Amino acid sequence: MTPSTTGQASRRLSGRVGELALLAKMLDRLAAGHGSTLVLTGPPGLGRSALARHTAENHRAGPVLHTAAAPAEQWLPYSGLHALLCSAPDALPLPVRPADVLRSGLAPAALLDLLTALGARRPLLVCVDDIHSWDPRSRAALTFAARRLTPSAAVAVLLTATDGRGGAEELAGLPALRLGPLDRAAADDLLTHLTGCHIGAAVREQLRREAAGNPRLLVSLAHHLTPQHLAGRQPLPHPLPGGEDLLDAYAAPLAALPDDTRALLLLAAAAEEHEPEGAGADTGLLLRAGRLAGIGPGRITPAESAGVLRGAGSRLRFTHQLTRRAVLRTAPLGRRRAAHRLLAAALEGPDHALPRLVQRACAADGYAPDLADALALAAVAPTPHTDRAGALARAAALSPDETLRATRFAAAAEHAWLAGEPGRARVLLARVRAEPAPGHAHYVRGLLALRDGPAADAGQALLTAAALLAPHDTVRTVHALLGAAEAAWAAGDAHGCLDAITRVPASPDDPAFDHYRTGIRALLTGRPGEGEALLRGYAARVLGRSAASRPGAGTGGDPAPLLRAGIAALLLGEVDLSCRAGARALAAVRAHGPDASLPQALEHLAYGELRAGRHARARVHAHEGLAAADRLGQRNAAAHLHAVLALAASVEGDARTCAAHAEAARADAGPHGLLHATTLADWAVARAELAVGRSAEAATLLAPLVGPGPRPGHFVSRMALVPCFVEAAALSGRGADARAAVEAYAAWSARTADPHAPAHLARCRALLAPDTEAAARYEEALAHHDRSGGDFERARTQLLYGHWLRRRRRPRAARTPLRDALASFERCGALLWTDRVRGELRAAGEPAPARPAHTPATAAPLLLLTPQQQRVARCVAEGATNREVARRLSVSTRTVDHHLRNVFAALGVRSRTELARLLAGPEPW
Known part of the structure; x- marks a missing residue:
């Protein structure tokens, strides 16, 4: 550069x-x-x-x-x-x-x-x-x-x-x-502009942290690094060069302060070395250290008057973080070390053991293996993960043995990741220079990729880590293999998932976990009866232990067993049990951490609530999870949460929002190979298409996802998509394509505990049944809905039943299920589904109730048309010929001509161009 x-x-x-x-x-x-x-x-x-x-x-x-x-x-x-x-x-x-x-x-x-x-x-x-x-x-x-x-x-x-x-x-x-500092996105934009795409993730994070949002410093730091440094092929110099003139500008106002005040400022800057970033310094500690140096407490006042320090309760903070850095950078090395020794002496008592060791480490000259060992021994629970990461990083820097240094940097990176600081974790991993890298480093790299990287890369890194860790670290070996199984699951790789779960060793201390391990393996090897019994026992045992412990504690405060119990319950179709497990897992994460697990806990709970039909609650939890995933840099979790939000929007009737979330899900899910997220996103879009009567488009989207082919859907989600596919196929004249899917769904529903499955199966059979059987099938489906609950799915069945009755020239009979469907959709807030019911009611000869006042005005023209007229109008407005419309809707060209004449008359237009112009505004679907 x-x-x-x-x-x-x-x-x-x-x-x-x-x-x-x-x-x-x-x-x-x-x-x-x-x-x-x-x-x-x-x-x-x-x-x-x-x-x-x-x-x-x-x-x-x-x-x-x-x-x-x-x-x-x-x-x-x-x-x-x-x-x-x-x-x-x-x-x-x-x-x-x-x-x-x-x-x-x-x-x-x-x-x-x-x-x-x-x-x-x-x-x-x-x-x-x-x-x-x-x-x-x-x-x-x-x-x-x-x-x-x-x-x-x-x-x-x-x-x-x-x-x-x-x-x-x-x-x-x-x-x-x-002006305030640059946020993360702006700093990334500037770095990309400065260096192009030739910058490693860890280097990017290190520069971003060092610059503290200051664009001039960011430019200077990047300018002083070589292309090899920027790409991560050479270790970064420590401290980073660049920005000296800027730090001098921050230090310049301090020259006018009294000598004792500047000495206290150095103590304040040095004290933050053992504090979380931005936490400031403990005022009591500064006063004790000042007394040891012969400085009175009143000497802080000039710094506060000059606006350099500000008090907040028992803490003192620098007005600007770069002022603190300037104080440390411009002080002679001897004075800095003396300040750290004073602080270590002032940190008395067992409660300050780790901060005291950190201050001693800052005062150390060269390697100090005994001090490094003491730091590593002190970095244990209940010390927060972020403090343990800092202590282990210092222990690594003080360790003369290269292998031990690499192990401690990897351990520090793991704690930084658990603390929700993936960028810091990558920076610490970049300091692992041992060849070959220890298994612990592969483990952390795999965890990082699992949340923000290609699933295949994450799986391979975690399998490598498991092989290296197996002889001496059973706990992390198990976690690495479970992570590899999760990566394969997200990618839709059933064989990879089976391979990883098969390698997980048995746990003599936790027989319940063995039920989970062998239950998943049984399901993946085609032994559903055995697998479901084992998983049911595992979920019951974990939830029983959770209920017996203090609220939110899960099993010893670890949310992982509860998250696994939620997965097991979903596989069994026991959605209420899954939601209970998800709620307890979320409580455990909020009470005990780790922060890195928050997006997953919210994602699992939101998906369970979706399956239970509680779409509004799913949306609330998914939005919170998305905010957490963005904050923690977990793009894979964000992709799954966008897919959940797309599904919620497809129910609540906001197809624009559905499409936006689906596109956001695919943006990262596609490059990262997250087949589960892309399957859910496609399902959401297809359901939104169904809401507005685009059954042919919905069937085209869903067909490859529910059957064999070059672009299959996720192996776990396939059955959940079948009812939508059957509806779309039946309404678009492709009923023959759906029969095989219905038979597969029937076999699955016979062994699942999903309360909605019997109703869905009866509805699917009603859609494909001859006229002599269809009414009985619809009535059977509604009876199942009465037992399973769920307004939305019951309303969909009532809508289809009313549609079937109206098409059989029984408009009077059709009105009752259609009225019930309208009431249920309105309770769900399913705006576009209510539009579809209103159209059916008008076609059945009953004036539909007025739309709510907040309905978009652009929907008004289509409200004058029947559902079939709406479909014809949309196709023509998109430029299709009558013959193309007929093929798309599986009707005759003569029928299209008839509907199009009625559309022109109802809307007061005289040509296809006028129709396209009328419908060209933003569509509400």
């Missing part, structure tokens, strides 16, 4: 959409003759200068006076105004010469008159960068003028200033916008 390239990239204004919009509005108002004033504030490096330069470059409606302050001239009176006037373009006549201003000054009122006169000619932009470094007289004059400029003066004033520096009094009261 060349300096010139970096210079251009550094001007990329990533993450400043809101600020750019505000500045663009300021320029638009100025071009229209309306002036304004704005002060951009914030600490160094956040892009104040870049925003000011961008604004100056984009003002084309008139002249620009633009200057940046020169700190060396801040004691020369009127040097700032001189520089500002010297920046005037040659075409702008100035009534006063800059040299005269430097000699005799310029009164504030005279400056106001000057700017007003210039603005009267053409809209004028005055832009001063770092006005805090101007001389006081220039600053006072310009801020005086900015306050008195009226909007009609056509003068806009844009100033930038750093936090807590000179001139704060003059700037007080002016409209201000404070």
Whole structure:
């Protein structure tokens, strides 16, 4: 990367959409003759200068006076105004010469008159960068003028200033916008722009953490690394080079503080080494360490008055994290180590054993194997995972043995992952340099890929880890094999899942777990009776132990057995049992952690609630899980949760939302090989198609998912899709294609405990039955629904029954099930399903109740049509010929002609073009 390239990239204004919009509005108002004033504030490096330069470059409606302050001239009176006037373009006549201003000054009122006169000619932009470094007289004059400029003066004033520096009094009261650090997405965008795609995930995370959201520091850090460093082929230097000038800018205000205060600041910065990031320092610890150094407690006050530190209860925090880093970076090494030794001495008692060891580690000079061993021994429960990760990382750095160092870095990475910090885990894994890498490192890499990577890669890494760990770490061997089985499950690889679960060793201490292991294996090898009995026993045992323990504790606080119990219950079709297990697993995660398991707990519970017909509750839990997955960087979990949300939307009748979630699910599920997520997403889209009567499209989507072929669906979800496929196939004239699926579903329903399966099977048979049997089948399905519950599925059966009765010219009989279906769909909030029922009711000769007031207006034209007319209208609006419509809907061309004439009459249109234009607005489905 060349300096010139970096210079251009550094001007990329990533993450400043809101600020750019505000500045663009300021320029638009100025071009229209309306002036304004704005002060951009914030600490160094956040892009104040870049925003000011961008604004100056984009003002084309008139002249620009633009200057940046020169700190060396801040004691020369009127040097700032001189520089500002010297920046005037040659075409702008100035009534006063800059040299005269430097000699005799310029009164504030005279400056106001000057700017007003210039603005009267053409809209004028005055832009001063770092006005805090101007001389006081220039600053006072310009801020005086900015306050008195009226909007009609056509003068806009844009100033930038750093936090807590000179001139704060003059700037007080002016409209201000404070810049914050870049968020994760903006930092990633800037890094990608700086380096292209040639940057390793661990390197990206390390740069992001080191820069703390500061774009200037991020640019500098990336500029000082070689392509080999960026790609992760060489270890990163420690500390990272770059940004020294920026840290000097953060440290500069501290020079004016008393020596004792600066010593306390060093202690405060050093104390945060044993605290979670951003937690600050314990005030009591600082005072004890200060007393050991002979510093009184009152010496903290100047730092608080200067805005460097702020108190919050019993904690003291640096106003900016980079100020803390600057304090440590600029202090001599000897003073830093002395500060850490003072803190270690002040951390007395057994409760502070780990922090004391951390401070001693920071003061260490070179390898210290005894101290490293002590740190590793102290990094145990109930210490939080994030603290254990930090302690083990320090123990690794102090370990002279390469193999032991690699093992401890891998252990630190595991705890960082469990703490919900996957980026930090990758950074720690990058420091594992032993060849070959220990099994523990493969294990953590596999866990990371399982949540955010290709499923096949995760499975292979975890199988490798299991082979390496088997001789000496049974617990992680079991977890690695279960993780490999989960990866194969997500990928739809039944053979891979069976292979991994078969390798899991028996547990003499936990016979219930052996029931789970052998039960899954029995199901995958075609022994459903044996497998279901074992899984039923496992789920009952785990839930029994959970109920006997304290609330939310699961089994010893570990949510994994409860999550497995939920899976077992779903495989058995016992959805209520699955939801109970999921709720207890979620409680266990919230009470005891680990944070990394939160998205999975919410995903399992949401899917169980979907299967139980509680769609609104599933949606709430899935949204929370999606937020957690995004926060924790778990894209695979996010893909599954998007699929759950797509399914919920297909029930609640928001097909736009359904399509958006389905697309989001496929975006990561496709590249990562997550067949389960893509199957659920396709199912959701197909069900939304059914909601609006697109049965042929739904059948086309579902057909390959429920039968053999080159693009099969997930082996576990296949049976759940059959009722939708049979409905779509029957309604689109493809009933013969569905008969084999119904027979497979019948065999499955005979052995599942799913309470909805008998009703679904009866409904499927009703759809395919001859007229002499169909009514009895529908009545049978409704009787099963009465026993199993669930408004939505019962309403679907009633809708299909009413549709069948109406098509058999029995409109009076059709109205009763259709009215019941409408009431049930409305209780579910299934908006588009209610539209379909209203259309059927109108076709049966009954005026349908009015739509709710919030119904989209774009749905109104189609409400005038019967369901079949709606299907014809949509096809024609999409450009299909009558013959193509007939083939798509499995009707004759003559029928299409008849329906199309009625559509034209009902909608008041005279051509296909007018029909397409009428229906071209955003569709509510």
